[in-house]
Amino acid sequence: MAKKKVVKSSRSRGWRSASTSDRYELYELAVQGTEADCIFIDRVFRQRRNRSPHSLREDFCGTGLLAREWVTRRDSNTAVGVDLDQAVLRRGRERIATLPAAARSRIELKKGDVNEIRTAPADVLVALNFSYFIFRTRAQLLEFFINARMGVAAGGMIVIDAYGGSGSWATGEEERSLDGFTYVWHQARVSPITHDVTNHIHFRFPDGSEMRRAFTYVWRLWTLPEIKELLVEAGFRSPAVYWEGTERKSGEGNGVFKPSRLGEACEGWIVYIVAEN
Ligand SMILES: C[S@@+](CC[C@H](N)C(=O)[O-])C[C@H]1O[C@@H](n2cnc3c(N)ncnc32)[C@H](O)[C@@H]1O
Known part of the structure; x- marks a missing residue:
């Protein structure tokens, strides 16, 4: 989810890490x-x-x-x-x-x-x-x-x-490999009664480092x-x-x-x- 863009890589993979990356970028x-x-x-x-x-x-x-x-x-x-x-x-x-x-x-x-x-x-x-x-x-x-x-x-x-869609009602992670990092959309909590959801964005890097919960959203779906x-x-x-x-x-x-x-x-x-x- 929260994905609209396919990023074309112009640089070789593996050039980012959690400690050198800017979460906003x-x-x-x-x-x-x-x-x-x-x-x-x-x-x-x-x-x-x-x-x-x-x-x-x-x-x-x-x-x-x-x-x-x-x-x-x-x-x-x-x-x-x-x-x-x-x-x-x-x-x-x-x-x-x-x-x-x-x-x-x-x-x-x-x-x-x-x-x-x-x-x-x-x-x-x-x-x-x-x-x-x-x-x-x-x-x-x-x-x-x-x-x-x-x-x-x-x-x-x-x-x-x-x-929305059936997948928006399931908890779990969805990964996308991008330019030197992996974007992870994590649906951590979903309530069918209130429609409240908690979603996180994590970023993972080729060196094994991770920016966990770089962003967290508590929303109503x-x-x-x-x-x-x-x-x-x-x-x-x-x-x-x-x-x-x-x-x-x-x-x-x-x-x-x-x-x-x-x-x-x-x-x-x-x-x-x-x-x-
Ligand atoms: C998910 S980001 C959206 C960034 C960008 N507009 C986009 O399309 O991806 C949500 C932003 O809303 C801001 N925000 C949350 N509540 C707000 C409010 N009541 N008034 C103004 N900004 C708010 C947060 O500071 C955050 O930067």
């Missing part, structure tokens, strides 16, 4: 697929609005990788990232400092709670990699969507994601109908689930997400959900 490499996210956002916005989006707010931005990708895509693009964690924002700002000056002037990372901070309404507000699953009651998730809507311009959109209903309660319109197509040969996801009403009962899926303001 490994997270970006293993989990985030921001180029694909931006292409998706552009395509859906153009389809629905007949123009390109320019301003983006990234909630739960972490290091702001998506916001950075966004401002480098078009000279007219601007981005605001919001996160609570000063340490992760510092890391993000260090990366922003390496962008060309023109792009640097169009991005800002703000420290704050997504439910409290007020920003100029954006064409698109994104909250990806299931970050909003931290809200574990209906009232809390509704509050988040209501606050998020205040950050979206009239005619703008919210873009979030969700995961929300279902798609619940999310769509709460988006509408918060005032968003036309929530739609974008389901990933399947590569015929491998049976794996093909990275192409299209609106779907029914989906498919498979072991693991990740979707985008888009709703309009």
Whole structure:
């Protein structure tokens, strides 16, 4: 789970270890697929609005990788990232400092709670990699969507994601071998009664070292109908689930997400959900 990206190795394996690695860098490499996210956002916005989006707010931005990708895509693009964690924002700002000056002037990372901070309404507000699953009651998730809507311009959109499938109800580990390290998604606790889940990310290295519990998430595993209903309660319109197509040969996801009403009962899926303001 939490995987959207196949990393192509340009260096020989075995060059990383737990003590020399930065967990935020490994997270970006293993989990985030921001180029694909931006292409998706552009395509859906153009389809629905007949123009390109320019301003983006990234909630739960972490290091702001998506916001950075966004401002480098078009000279007219601007981005605001919001996160609570000063340490992760510092890391993000260090990366922003390496962008060309023109792009640097169009991005800002703000420290704050997504439910409290007020920003100029954006064409698109994104909250990806299931970050909003931290809200574990209906009232809390509704509050988040209501606050998020205040950050979206009239005619703008919210873009979030969700995961599920039969495998999301099982405990256990799933490994993926990447560029000099192994990414481990560990579903440690799953409650069928509360839908509360505890997931960890571990990183393992060729020298046998491990960064255990590099990240831990205590979430509610929300279902798609619940999310769509709460988006509408918060005032968003036309929530739609974008389901990933399947590569015929491998049976794996093909990275192409299209609106779907029914989906498919498979072991693991990740979707985008888009709703309009
Ligand atoms: C899973 S990371 C998401 C990183 C990145 N956006 C991504 O797509 O992978 C979740 C982030 O949400 C932040 N966070 C948690 N609660 C928050 C809140 N109420 N307001 C703002 N940020 C919050 C954490 O500090 C953490 O950096």
